[in-house]
Amino acid sequence: MKNSLTSATTALLAALLCMSAQASDMESELVARGRYISLLGNCQACHTTAGEKPYAGGVKLQSPFGTLVGSNITPDPETGLGQWAFDDFKRAMSEGKGRNGLLYPAMPYPYYHRVTDEDNTALWAYLKSIEPVRHPVQSNLLPFPYNQRYLMLGWNLLNFSSKPFEADPGRSPEWNRGAYIVEGLGHCGGCHTPKNLIGGDETSRALSGYVVDSWYATDITANGYTGIGDWSVADITEYLRTGRNRFDTASGPMAEVVNDSSQHWTEADAKAVAVYLKESASSTAKAPRPLGDEDPRLARGADVYAFFCTGCHGATGRGVARLFPPLADTALVRGESPASLLRIVLGGSRQGVDTALGAPGMPAFARHLDDRQIADVLTFLRNHWGNAATPVSTEAVRTMRQQLKAGAK
Ligand code: HEC
Ligand code: HEC
Ligand code: HEC
Incomplete structure (x- = not known):
């Protein structure tokens, strides 16, 4: 009798233990899913300052209206x-309401x-x-x-x-x-x-x-000229998972x-995003007429290119896939705004992605x-080798130079 009682208790205990192990497995599975989300x-x-404890906040975000700081979450x-x-x-996620009242949309609740x-x-x-922490x-x-x-009441009414x-x-x-991920x-x-x-x-x-x-931040609709229309689903997936592909x-x-973020996504999720971008409405931007060959900026720009840029990007602007991005026939180069081009040429850029260490x-x-x-070399690039886009002015270069405190020649 005593024995069977003990064994019944043991069995019960074992069952309980097993249930709590299952519960904690489920709990940790939930946590793992949350981490992926x-x-x-x-x-x-926006919530982890580099070198500090995860999610303790303090990241400064500049907006046209001033500075906001990611909270401690x-x-x-x-x-x-x-x-x-x-x-x-x-x-907070669904309505944009935080501990101090309405949140500013620097916290992306308009998407979340x-x-x-x-x-x-x-x-x-x-x-x-x-x-x-x-x-x-x-x-x-x-x-x-x-x-x-409280101003966000009005903002939400208009935008959310x-x-x-x-x-x-x-x-x-x-x-x-x-769609669920992108939007x-x-x-x-x-x-x-x-x-x-x-x-x-x-x-x-x-x-x-x-x-x-x-x-x-370029046009990422399926537009074949300014967007990613020419990229295959595999090209977009590769870009999201490694930060580069044969175009960029x-x-x-x-x-x-x-x-x-995106290098940690599953291949299936990166591919789903690619499929959504490829198969959704495209922007309406069209190729403008390229500048005429007689425009003096083109000849001058070609000279600058030949001397300073061919070594890496190639005499025909085709680059070397995944090492030196192509500049010919490229959406980034002929995008509406030359801002990134100015930043990169003035300030340089190192492929800042872990997967490209040593690149x-x-x-x-x-x-x-x-x-x-x-201005000349960018105007040349934006109007040559299949690209056509607004020329870049010397004022635009000067302004960006000052903004980046990049120094002068
Ligand atoms: C682009 C930057 C950005 C990203 C990405 C972001 N947040 Fe935020 N978040 C903020 C800012 C800025 C605030 C503070 C806004 C304010 O005080 O109005 C904030 C506030 C919050 C708050 C409210 C905190 C409080 O004390 O009221 C929560 C909760 C939160 N974020 C969670 C998240 C979660 C979870 C994610 C990822 C799914 C996330 N945030 C991604 C910028 C961001
Ligand atoms: C914090 C701002 C920011 C966010 C958020 C962002 N992007 Fe970008 N994205 C950029 C910028 C800036 C560029 C241009 C990069 C360059 O100059 O190399 C870019 C470029 C791209 C390109 C390359 C396009 C081309 O023609 O070269 C793709 C594809 C892309 N983004 C997809 C996405 C997707 C998908 C998301 C959402 C999961 C996303 N981006 C979120 C800023 C952002
Ligand atoms: C030593 C090699 C080298 C030289 C010389 C060079 N580039 Fe680059 N360039 C690169 C690399 C590598 C990248 C990719 C870096 C990145 O985006 O982080 C790049 C990126 C770019 C981009 C952005 C393209 C994209 O898809 O992200 C532009 C525009 C550009 N270069 C223009 C120029 C111009 C104009 C010159 C000459 C004045 C020049 N480059 C000279 C190596 C070079």
Whole structure:
């Protein structure tokens, strides 16, 4: 009797243990899923300061209206989200409401509101599992009147609808997964969609290109001229997972997006995004007429190119795939704004992606070329080898030179 009781107790204990092990397996599976969702959403870009504890906040973000700082979202009870319940978290993601009232859209709730409850639950489980860090952060460093959070009531009225994501039944599951990532967690429009005067998305021109922080986030619609229309699904997938492909290398903010976020996505998710971009509405930009051959800037620019650039980008501008990006017949070069081209030629650029360690860099030419030479070589590139785009003025070079404090020749 005693024996059988013991064995019954042991069995019960074993069952209980097994259940709690299962529960903790489920818990850790949920946390792991949440971690992956944080990578799709790139939360750390704005909430983790380089070299500091994860998610303790303090990242300064410049907007045309002033500075905002990513908050502490660790589970610290006083300076982080330790006292929040899931519903509070969901309100921040879906409605843009934080502990101090309405959030500014520097927190990408205009995209994140499309995140499903299921994904928010996993993300919340993950955030609760990270180390709590005591680190007070003042998010709102905007000048008056922009520092008045109630202004966001009006902003939301004009620019925000909390409508959840709706799959399009006429499209494949893969396309819908891509839509969910691009329009939601990936918040690609945050940089790639043109903004109205108060910083809201011009949704009718979604993803057709916008200048952020003096970088041009290119047209990533299926436009065959200014966009990624000529890229195959495999090309886009490769770019998202490695930061380069036969057309381009990611520089500046996009190198950070690849590094912090898209290189960690599953191949299936990167491919879904590619399929969505390829098979959605294209922007309406068309090739303008290239400058006439008699334009003196072209001959002068060709000379600068031959002397300073052929060594790496090649005499016909074709580059060397994945090492020296092509400049001929390239969307980045003929994009509406030459901002990234100016930044890269003046300041140089090193392929900032982990997967390209040891890859060659682009030298800074600020001290080797004057404003006119840079304007000429870029005007030449934008109007040669299949490219046609507005010329680049010496004023534009001068302004960017000052902005980057790049020094003079
Ligand atoms: C592009 C930058 C950016 C990204 C990406 C970003 N955030 Fe934020 N987030 C901010 C800023 C800035 C604030 C503070 C806004 C304010 O105070 O109005 C904020 C605020 C928050 C808050 C409210 C905190 C509080 O104290 O009220 C939460 C919660 C939050 N973010 C979670 C996330 C999560 C989860 C992700 C990833 C899915 C994420 N954020 C991605 C910039 C960002
Ligand atoms: C923080 C701003 C930012 C975000 C967010 C962002 N991008 Fe970009 N993206 C850029 C910039 C800037 C460039 C131009 C990079 C360069 O000059 O090499 C770029 C370039 C690209 C290109 C290459 C286009 C070409 O013709 O060379 C693709 C593809 C792309 N982005 C896709 C995406 C997708 C998909 C997302 C969302 C998951 C995204 N980007 C989110 C800033 C951003
Ligand atoms: C020593 C080799 C080298 C020389 C010389 C060089 N480049 Fe580059 N260039 C690169 C590399 C490498 C990259 C990719 C770096 C990156 O985007 O991070 C690049 C990128 C670029 C880009 C951005 C293209 C893209 O797809 O991201 C432009 C525009 C450019 N170079 C123009 C020029 C011009 C104009 C000259 C001459 C004045 C020049 N380069 C000289 C190596 C070179």
